[in-house]
Amino acid sequence: xxxxxxxxxxxxxxxxxxxxxxxxxxxxxxxxxxxxxxxxxxxxxxxxxxxxxxxxxxxxxxxxxxxxxxxxxxxxxxxxxxxxxxxxxxxxxxxxxxxxxxxxxxxxxxxxxxxxxxxxxxxxxxxxxxxxxxxxxxxxxxxxxxxxxxxxxxxxxxxxxxxxxxxxxxxxxxxxxxxxxxxxxxxxxxxxxxxxxxxxxxxxxxxxxxxxxxxxxxxxxxxxxxxxxxxxxxxxxxxxxxxxxxxxxxxxxxxxxxxxxxxxxxxxxxxxxxxxxxxxxxxxxxxxxxxxxxxxxxxxxxxxxxxxxxxxxxxxxxxxxxxxxxxxxxxxxxxxxxxxxxxxxxxxxxxxxxxxxxxxxxxxxxxxxxxxxxxxxxxxxxxxxxxxxxxxxxxxxxxxxxxxxxxxxxxxxxxxxxxxxxxxxxx
Amino acid sequence: xxxxxxxxxxxxxxxxxxxxxxxxxxxxxxxxxxxxxxxxxxxxxxxxxxxxxxxxxxxxxxxxxxxxxxxxxxxxxxxxxxxxxxxxxxxxxxxxxxxxxxxxxxxxxxxxxxxxxxxxxxxxxxxxxxxxxxxxxxxxxxxxxxxxxxxxxxxxxxxxxxxxxxxxxxxxxxxxxxxxxxxxxxxxxxxxxxxxxxxxxxxxxxxxxxxxxxxxxxxxxxxxxxxxxxxxxxxxxxxxxxxxxxxxxxxxxxxxxxxxxxxxxxxxxxxxx
Numbered sequence: 001x002x003x004x005x006x007x008x009x010x011x012x013x014x015x016x017x018x019x020x021x022x023x024x025x026x027x028x029x030x031x032x033x034x035x036x037x038x039x040x041x042x043x044x045x046x047x048x049x050x051x052x053x054x055x056x057x058x059x060x061x062x063x064x065x066x067x068x069x070x071x072x073x074x075x076x077x078x079x080x081x082x083x084x085x086x087x088x089x090x091x092x093x094x095x096x097x098x099x100x101x102x103x104x105x106x107x108x109x110x111x112x113x114x115x116x117x118x119x120x121x122x123x124x125x126x127x128x129x130x131x132x133x134x135x136x137x138x139x140x141x142x143x144x145x146x147x148x149x150x151x152x153x154x155x156x157x158x159x160x161x162x163x164x165x166x167x168x169x170x171x172x173x174x175x176x177x178x179x180x181x182x183x184x185x186x187x188x189x190x191x192x193x194x195x196x197x198x199x200x201x202x203x204x205x206x207x208x209x210x211x212x213x214x215x216x217x218x219x220x221x222x223x224x225x226x227x228x229x230x231x232x233x234x235x236x237x238x239x240x241x242x243x244x245x246x247x248x249x250x251x252x253x254x255x256x257x258x259x260x261x262x263x264x265x266x267x268x269x270x271x272x273x274x275x276x277x278x279x280x281x282x283x284x285x286x287x288x289x290x291x292x293x294x295x296x297x298x299x300x301x302x303x304x305x306x307x308x309x310x311x312x313x314x315x316x317x318x319x320x321x322x323x324x325x326x327x328x329x330x331x332x333x334x335x336x337x338x339x340x341x342x343x344x345x346x347x348x349x350x351x352x353x354x355x356x357x358x359x360x361x362x363x364x365x366x367x368x369x370x371x372x373x374x375x376x377x378x379x380x381x382x383x384x385x386x387x388x389x390x391x392x393x394x395x396x397x398x399x400x401x402x403x404x405x406x407x408x409x410x411x412x413x414x415x416x417x418x419x420x421x422x423x424x425x426x427x
Numbered sequence: 428x429x430x431x432x433x434x435x436x437x438x439x440x441x442x443x444x445x446x447x448x449x450x451x452x453x454x455x456x457x458x459x460x461x462x463x464x465x466x467x468x469x470x471x472x473x474x475x476x477x478x479x480x481x482x483x484x485x486x487x488x489x490x491x492x493x494x495x496x497x498x499x500x501x502x503x504x505x506x507x508x509x510x511x512x513x514x515x516x517x518x519x520x521x522x523x524x525x526x527x528x529x530x531x532x533x534x535x536x537x538x539x540x541x542x543x544x545x546x547x548x549x550x551x552x553x554x555x556x557x558x559x560x561x562x563x564x565x566x567x568x569x570x571x572x573x574x575x576x577x578x579x580x581x582x583x584x585x586x587x588x589x590x591x592x593x594x595x596x597x598x599x600x601x602x603x604x605x606x607x608x609x610x611x612x613x614x615x616x617x618x619x620x621x622x623x624x625x626x627x628x629x630x631x632x633x634x635x636x637x638x639x640x641x642x643x644x645x646x647x648x649x650x651x652x653x654x655x656x657x658x659x660x661x662x663x664x665x666x667x668x669x670x671x672x673x674x675x676x677x678x679x680x681x682x683x684x685x686x687x688x689x690x691x692x693x694x695x696x697x698x699x700x
Contacts, residue, residue, distance in 0.1 A: 174583070176597060177579075177592070177597050177598065178583065178597060178598050179598075179599050180596065180597035181599075272661070272664070273662040273664045273665060273667075274662070274664070275665065292584060295665060296664065296665045298583055307586065311588065
């Protein structure tokens with residue numbers, strides 16, 4: 001019998017973070033797992049994916065049930081955790097469902113944030129580990145290559161990777177809609193905070209201009225400015241610098257507004273109404289929302305940015321539907337190849353090919369030997385038929401029996417290639 | 428000749444439909460095809476106007492039908508140049524339908540048999556007409572871009588980022604490209620007025636006859652002069668600049684049509700119908 005594709009695993013939807021932490025495989029552990037898996041007679045090929053959001057084992061096995069038990073036991077042995085603790089969180093897919101699942105995961109359709117780009121790289125790493133440990137064979141090789149192809153197609157043909165889904169990226173995107181290019185735009189960071197600093201880092205990556213840092217405690221400001229290669233300014237100097245900078249990112253713990261319309265108004269005059277973009281990440285807010293009513297000044301607070309992200313996530317989910325269609329198509333294509341690996345269709349195709357050749361050659365011969373009687377012709381045809389049977393006997397026995405000794409799909413694949421069966425069928 | 432103009436109008440309409448479809452569907456192929464159709468129509472239109480020019484020996488602006496056709500031609504020509512320079516893809520959905528409507532109005536108006544007026548044969552007049560029409564077409568684009576700016580500013584300010592937010596470019600881009608249109612239009616208008624004055628001096632012996640058309644052209648010129656001055660000196664950009672570009676274009680339309688239709692003057696002949 002042909003090996004079945006089996007996938008078992010858990011992800012952020014089925015398992016809480018505490019459990020996922022316990023089951024995360026390090027690189028060494030993954031190699032051990034792959035080796036152990038292949039030692040079992042129930043598993044023909046194996047691959048292990050472990051990221052912070054998921055742990056999955058992909059394998060091919062002649063028989064599903066014992067292979068799944070072996071895999072569970074293996075996880076339990078390596079991670080030192082009883083099977084009962086994680087078996088409820090496990091999902092198991094076989095056949096088409098397993099293929100679809102791998103495609104969806106790699107295309108980032110199954111991710112916590114749909115469209116996040118890291119997962120494809122993580123699966124490539126997992127595949128590389130499997131290749132290095134020689135635990136992937138004909139089926140998984142083909143499946144993974146198809147997976148990479150599908151993931152790329154989904155990314156390039158749908159918008160699942162478009163638009164920011166983090167606060168700091170959303171702020172950068174808005175900046176682009178205001179300024180066009182962010183290159184050379186001067187930035188003022190007021191206060192400090194993880195999100196604000198991340199936004200500054202994104203801006204620097206977009207080749208923004210000078211960075212100024214204002215902090216209540218000047219020493220802290222100097223330290224931060226050093227990190228961004230910027231300049232620390234005193235808190236009282238902020239109104240003065242509004243005349244110079246283009247983007248203000250504010251994230252202080254102040255109880256009231258730090259910037260109010262009058263100070264912005266006087267700065268606007270000096271800057272000849274060049275646009276000024278305020279990103280207010282602080283709660284309570286630092287920047288008076290009334291500033292947004294002034295010409296050429298734009299204020300976005302944390303809630304506004306969150307709304308932007310929510311809309312973008314909705315967009316991505318809409319695009320994901322297109323991705324699902326691409327995945328479905330690919331599953332059908334892969335299945336077709338996979339089914340051709342079974343012994344029976346291969347033998348049928350091989351016999352058909354030989355008969356086609358014999359028939360064509362017989363006809364050619366009969367054409368030149370016109371004096372043959374019908375009886376003679378029948379005799380010759382019977383002879384060629386029995387030659388085909390004799391020739392095919394050993395290969396047939398070999399292909400049918402071979403399942404017990406090793407990877408049958410490998411030999412079938414070779415046979416199909418050796419006799420060029422797939423291309424013949426297409427003709 | 429009439430069939431050519433009607434065919435051109437039809438192609439403009441087709442191109443408009445393509446640009447509007449592009450605005451909604453955002454498929455680049457629509458934009459490209461609309462561009463080709465528009466280019467073909469523009470060539471045909473240029474041929475038709477050139478033919479009229481050769482036949483009459485003067486700029487074909489002797490009645491409202493011809494004048495509007497010339498205006499439509501100028502809008503499309505300036506739009507094609509602008510598009511080539513700035514690649515502001517959504518503008519086609521505003522500029523080309525405008526040109527199409529002008530052409531439809533032109534087609535509906537009666538054609539008046541050509542009167543060859545020897546006084547109108549002059550190189551100065553050719554420059555006068557070309558400069559004024561292209562300048563006004565540039566103002567039309569500036570107005571369209573001003574509208575786009577106001578839309579985009581509103582979506583960013585009100586934080587309702589729906590239909591237009593994704594389709595329109597950055598505020599900075601709209602602001603600066605609109606300003607380029609205003610400057611180009613203003614330069615052409617200045618040249619047009621100057622050649623007009625020289626021509627008037629040749630025909631009537633005086634630069635200025637306080638004709639309503641002349642007065643309103645002066646008003647329009649002052650409006651745009653104010654816009655450019657304020658921008659350079661005080662820094663009127665963004666919203667104020669956009670609104671002024673729209674008001675300026677209203678003045679252009681009034682000078683172009685309103686004065687002829689409502690008041691008397693020596694330009695009256697060009698808008699007979």
